[in-house]
Amino acid sequence: MNKNKTALITGATxxxxxxxxxxxxxxxxxxxxxxxxxxxxxxxxxxxxxxxKVHILNFDVRKKSEVEKAIKSxxxxxxxIDILINxxxxxxxxxxxxxxxxxxxxxMIDINVKGLLYVxxxxxxxxxxxxxxxxxxxxxxxxxEVYPKGNVYCASKHAVLAITDSMRLDLNPFGIKVAxxxxxxxxxxxxxxxxxxxxxxxxxxKGFKALQAEDIADIIYxxxxxxxHVNIADLLVFPTAQANNTTVKxxx
Numbered sequence: 001m002n003k004n005k006t007a008l009i010t011g012a013t014x015x016x017x018x019x020x021x022x023x024x025x026x027x028x029x030x031x032x033x034x035x036x037x038x039x040x041x042x043x044x045x046x047x048x049x050x051x052x053k054v055h056i057l058n059f060d061v062r063k064k065s066e067v068e069k070a071i072k073s074x075x076x077x078x079x080x081i082d083i084l085i086n087x088x089x090x091x092x093x094x095x096x097x098x099x100x101x102x103x104x105x106x107x108m109i110d111i112n113v114k115g116l117l118y119v120x121x122x123x124x125x126x127x128x129x130x131x132x133x134x135x136x137x138x139x140x141x142x143x144x145e146v147y148p149k150g151n152v153y154c155a156s157k158h159a160v161l162a163i164t165d166s167m168r169l170d171l172n173p174f175g176i177k178v179a180x181x182x183x184x185x186x187x188x189x190x191x192x193x194x195x196x197x198x199x200x201x202x203x204x205x206k207g208f209k210a211l212q213a214e215d216i217a218d219i220i221y222x223x224x225x226x227x228x229h230v231n232i233a234d235l236l237v238f239p240t241a242q243a244n245n246t247t248v249k250x251x252x
C-alpha cells in the first residue's frame with residue numbers, strides 16, 4: 001500500500017534517519033533524503049537507487065531560508081510528500097543547568113524544535129491541499145521523563161511531543177495522521193556528538209544491548225503501513241535492559 005508513495009526524511013545521513021531510508025527503499029517507497037553531509041547523501045542515493053527513486057536535499061534544518069528553498073526546489077515527481085519523517089535532532093552536553101553551555105542549548109532548540117517546525121511548515125500545506133499525509137516526529141523517552149543533567153535536551157523533546165499532539169488536532173480535519181515515536185537508548189553516533197569525544201561517549205552502551213537504528217526503522221515502517229483508519233499516535237520503546245531514563249540493567 002506504500003509502494004507508490006513518497007517519503008521525506010530529515011537527518012538521513014546517519015542513525016535512525018539513514019536506517020529508515022534503507023527500510024523504506026526495501027518497500028519501494030520513493031525517497032527524499034535530507035541532511036547537511038552531501039557526500040553521505042550521495043552514497044546513500046547510489047546504494048538505494050536500484051530499489052527506488054531517490055532525490056537529495058542538502059540543507060541545514062536550523063536555517064529557515066534553506067529549508068524553504070530546498071522544499072520548493074523539489075521536482076514535480078517528488079513534490080507530493082506522503083510521509084514526513086522529522087528525524088533530524090541532536091543532543092549537546094551533559095551538564096547541570098547552572099554550568100550548561102548556552103551554545104549547546106541554542107543548538108538543541110534550533111535543531112530539535114525550530115528545525116522540526118521549519119520543515120513541517122514547508123511540507124504540510126501540500127498535505128492539507130491533498131487532504132492526505134502521515135507525519136512522524138522522532139521524539140525520545142526524554143520527552144516523557146526528565147533526568148539529571150538532561151535539562152534543555154529533555155525540554156526540547158517535551159516540546160516535540162507537545163507540537164506533535166497539537167499537530168494532530170490541527171490536521172485532524174484534513175485526514176492527516178500525526179505520530180511520535182519515542183526511543184530510549186539507541187546505539188548511534190548520538191553519544192559521540194553529545195559527549196564531544198569525552199571518554200563517556202564510549203561507555204554509554206556498554207554492558208547491555210541497546211536499541212539499534214534498524215529497530216526504530218522497522219517500527220517506523222510498521223507505523224506507516226497500518227490501514228488508513230489506524231493511527232499509532234504515540235509510541236515509547238526501550239531496550240529490554242532499560243526500565244526508564246535512569247534505570248538500566250548493565251552486566252558490568
